[in-house]
Amino acid sequence: MKRTVITVDGNGELSIPSNLQDLWMSEGELVDMLHVTATKLHAMIRSIYKDGLLTASEVQQKQETSNGIWQTLY
Template sequence: MKRTVITVDGNGMLSIPSNLQDLWMSEGELVDMLHVTAMKLHAVIRSIYKDGLLTVSEVQQKQETSNGIWQTLY
């Protein structure tokens, strides 16, 4: 699966890819970009699902890494 990510440079400037359909980020990438803990990220994601703002099927998928480990992408 081809995917793109949002990046932040040293000056805090966001680089958002033009093809948003391929925009999928791992937990680690989101934690690094947002400067939050994994626990905080999970709490926010659960809250979004609970409030019905987004559904799991819309914004979450699994991907197998090259070493056979599955990661969740958002």
């Protein structure tokens, strides 16, 4: 699976890929980009799902890493 991520440069400028269909980020990438803890990220995601803004089936998938560990992508 090809995937792209949002990046932030040293000046705080976002670089968002043009192909949003391939935009999937891991928990670690989101934590780094948003400067929050994993606990805070999980709370934000749960709140988004609870409020019905997005559903997990729309914005969440599992991917197996090269060493056989599964990670959740958002």
